[in-house]
Amino acid sequence: MLKAGIVGLPNVGKSTLFNALVENSKAQAANFPFCTIEPNKGIVSVPDERLERLAKLSSSLNVISTKIEFVDIAGLVKGASKGEGLGNKFLSNIREVDAIVHVVRCFEDSEVVHVSGKIDPIDDIEIINLELILADLTQLQKRRERIKKQIRTSKDASIEDSLLERLEKCLENNQPVRNIELSFDEKSIIKQLGFLTAKPIIYAANLSENHLEKGNDMYKAVNKLATNSQSECVKISAQVESELIELEIDEKVDYLNGLGVKEGGLTSLIKATYKLLGLKTYFTTGEKETKAWTIKDGMTAPQAAGVIHSDFERGFIRAQTISFKNLIESGSLLEAKNNGLLRSEGKEYVVSEGDVMEFLFNV
Numbered sequence: 001m002l003k004a005g006i007v008g009l010p011n012v013g014k015s016t017l018f019n020a021l022v023e024n025s026k027a028q029a030a031n032f033p034f035c036t037i038e039p040n041k042g043i044v045s046v047p048d049e050r051l052e053r054l055a056k057l058s059s060s061l062n063v064i065s066t067k068i069e070f071v072d073i074a075g076l077v078k079g080a081s082k083g084e085g086l087g088n089k090f091l092s093n094i095r096e097v098d099a100i101v102h103v104v105r106c107f108e109d110s111e112v113v114h115v116s117g118k119i120d121p122i123d124d125i126e127i128i129n130l131e132l133i134l135a136d137l138t139q140l141q142k143r144r145e146r147i148k149k150q151i152r153t154s155k156d157a158s159i160e161d162s163l164l165e166r167l168e169k170c171l172e173n174n175q176p177v178r179n180i181e182l183s184f185d186e187k188s189i190i191k192q193l194g195f196l197t198a199k200p201i202i203y204a205a206n207l208s209e210n211h212l213e214k215g216n217d218m219y220k221a222v223n224k225l226a227t228n229s230q231s232e233c234v235k236i237s238a239q240v241e242s243e244l245i246e247l248e249i250d251e252k253v254d255y256l257n258g259l260g261v262k263e264g265g266l267t268s269l270i271k272a273t274y275k276l277l278g279l280k281t282y283f284t285t286g287e288k289e290t291k292a293w294t295i296k297d298g299m300t301a302p303q304a305a306g307v308i309h310s311d312f313e314r315g316f317i318r319a320q321t322i323s324f325k326n327l328i329e330s331g332s333l334l335e336a337k338n339n340g341l342l343r344s345e346g347k348e349y350v351v352s353e354g355d356v357m358e359f360l361f362n363v
Contacts, residue, residue, distance in 0.1 A: 002067075004071070004273055011105075013105065013206040015040070019242060020242045041072075046292065046294075054324070054328075055285070065292055066281065068270060121205070143164060215235055240264075278297040282304060282356070295307055315362035317362060320360070321358075322341055324356055327341075
């Protein structure tokens, strides 16, 4: 299951956002630093309107969304890499996630204190990015010290040390590992070190409801930074998300339309996460259930089948495949087959976004 860690300075709206994303979570939200100590965790269904349409077409008894786990990690502060605040504990929690959602305060509110005494989202981002870089440097230098004696006698140790030396220079120039061009083999070498700055990052600009549609100058600055650093940026309002919890589906749509936005922050955040991590969704559907499955971009049909069960991949024969669009437009699987839209794909087929699939395999 995909795991995303929500980070940021204290009092930027992390726990309020987490509570909204995970409706039944018990994360405490309060107006003082270090409110969150142990990370709160919550599993969220990935919203996808295609599921209901497929379920209706197949008269499915059950509809099963794919899931994503959000982890609300306590607020980082300057000096976290050296253990300031509760830094060491927080940094270790970040190592366990697939992607980082960095919540940045882009709203004015005199009643909500800012740990730095001023609202400057770029400065906030730089504080956290620097702490992650410093933590990675410490990790890297410890590793170089450990393999120092092996370099003369071990080719592998020598190759690793040369790579780490290059990474060290980049980190010292404030360049995160995620932005360093690395080969597949080089990525494999450093994977065990779990560098924090290697993790993909999404900046969630936390805005007031008045600025949710068009953003403000603070959001524009964050969005520019994200673009320049090959990351993603989404507009989100933790306060709006918390209010949406109390509304029925139709009321939510009306409320968002009134704010000038088409979708809630959860949907925007998940779309950005999928895009950043190179993920796709395919579907299986029938009378028993309609289900969404998450795969990595570039996966072949057997690999996609293996996401369901390893036996499906080992015994793969072929996949009956049709695009979501073609199936819905046909009105039924039988009609799609009669129109020649249902394809039989083999082991080399690369699964496309929105494919509806049925796998044939040997037991």
